[in-house]
Amino acid sequence: MLLLEMGMIVIAVILAIFKPDAGARLLAPIERKLAFLARKPRLAVVVVGATALLLRVSLLPIFPVPVPAVHDEFSYLLAADTFAHGQMANPTHPMWIHFESFHVNQKPTYVSMYYPAQGLFLGAGQVLFGHPFWGVWLSTGIMCAAICWMLQGWFPPLWALIGGLLAVIRLGTLSYWMNTYWGGSVAALGGALVLGALPRIKRSQRILDTVLLALGLAILANSRPYEGLFFSLPILVALAIWLRDRTAPRRRVLLKTVFPLLFLCVLTLSLMGCYFWRTTGAPFHSPYYVNSVTYRPVPFFPWQHITRVPTYNNPELHNLYTGVITDQYNFARSHPLFLILGKAWSTWAFYFGPLLTLPLLAACFVLPYGITFRQLSRRTKLMIAVCGTVLFAAALPVCYDAHYLAPLTCVFYALVLTAMQKVRRWRVFDRATGVALVRSVPLVALAMLLVATSGIVPMNISPAIWVSRMVFRTYRADLMAKLSKIPGLHLVIVHYNSDHQPMDEWVYNSANIDHAKIVWARDLGPAQNTELLNYFSDRRVWLVEPDMTPPRLMKYKSASFGDSRSLDSQQRHGLSPEHSD
Secondary structure (H helix, E strand, O other): HHHHHHHHHHHHHHHHHOOOOOOHHHHHHHHHHHHEEEEEEHHHHHHHHHHHHHHHOOOOOOOOOOOOOOHHHHHHHHHHHOOOOHOOOOEEEHHHHOOOOOEEHHHEEEEEEOHHHHHHHHHHHHHHOOOOHHHHOOOOHHHHHHHHHHHHOOOHHHHHHHHHHHHHHHHOOOOOHHHHHOOOHHHHHHHHHHHHHHHHHHHHHOOOHHHHHHHHHHHHHHOOOOHHHHHHHHHHHHHHHHHHHHOOOOHHHHHHHHHHHHHHHHHHHHHHEEEEHHHOOOEEEEEHHHHHHHHHOOOOOOOOOOOOOOOOOOOOHHHOOOOOOEEEEHHHHHHHHHHHHHHHHHHHHHHHHHHHHHHHHHHHHHHOOOOOOOHHHHHHHHHHHHHHHHHHHHOOOOOOHHHHHHHHHHHHHHHHHHHHHHHHHOOOOOOHHHHHHHHHHHHHHHHHHHHHHHHOOOHHHHHOOOOOOOOOOOOOHHHOOOOHHOOOEEEEEEOOOOOOOOOOOOOOOOOHHHOOEEEEEEOOHHHHHHHHHHHHHOOOOEEEEOOOOOOOOEEEEHHHOOOOOOHHHHHHHHOOOOOOO
């Protein structure tokens, strides 16, 4: 896929230089229709969002509803199920020690450790359409629409429409933001609302724009609070400078902007404090903080030192925090440059890739030699300031994934469009080379999308640049589907080998454990397992060994259960081969 994309770009550059008029007659009617649509801003926003939603639905036969596989996904799904049942948190279960797992708090309440924005969208999908995936689907479609809306505030209508459609193709269809429960779209939505509201407030001081600004800030605070804080600071500074130098009437600015924004920000903080209080018992302690204090000895920044290692109730938690996460921390301390380079590569690959890098590189040939920062437009200066602030903040922590920078999504597209505007005026040999290059960007993007969905390239080797279905082992989901067809309630005791990889975790449950059809519990040995069996005496009990190839499911027989850590599988469990998988 990467080589194919680069090959298409090389062809596009050659055609732009030597035959820039190629395909112009064919594309001209399409461009006129897009320009007509762009002149109706509200309709354009709706079309962008609807395109993302309908396109993903049309691909369901090829890319079905995804199954969760990563720790974070299960945690977000717990939040979704909690909210879908009208609860902020769930009471600690009497057998909680068997259900202890990654990124989930068991005390003082049973709740996801993450901030609630992603879980609220997933919960809405569960309530409205019967499955959390539709919350992912809805949030990603709204995100694409919001990016188009944000760009309309800073760019001419046609350019904003092009940026929105590029977001649909690259992020709203096959990226992991649309195909996992991991998040990204919600934080990107928050960033687009904040940055899109700023120019509108400056122009008209409508209270609706102030509400959208406050809503964006609230979404950022409840999805990516760290990156969202650094994202918001330059924008709020720009707003404060405008308020100081304003030309609008003072009364209008106070009533339409300042007072509503302050009120909504205080309301957001109050609601967050209420959520923290219901989940942790303290209005200033988030579930994320409680989880970190309880389980994580490794700090988030490499200059900090490891604290006392907690006493874990199972070896899987111990192995993750003292193994994988500690190794990550040690690497960050020993090789900070390689850590930053790795973050830069991940950011470039996901958000730009070769295609969206093309206009940025081409702009270097168009901009006058020796141009300074002061000579840039105010729009470009603000975008660079926001981008630089967030990138600096993201370079500091030990951990990183592409969706950490989700608030910057609209800024990245704004910078690409700025470069495309400059490149469009570029002429080589007195030919409209720049126009051809700009045309090639959406064309290559559309071609890559068609290739990605055609099955020409095997999906198991496709990089995350265009196709990122996050393919992992789905044995757990397959097993759940089989057990769901068996009448009655089920308890599945999960037994891991001593060399189990903690990233492949099976012990996750719904919000109301006692009423779930399938309950997943950790094998803690005969004595503690007996308490579990007595509690769930009305359930059919199974034992699964995820580390077998393939994973094996069998009836659980507690009478002959021996040492679960040292003996041969069937001998130590006294298991019947019935219903083995």
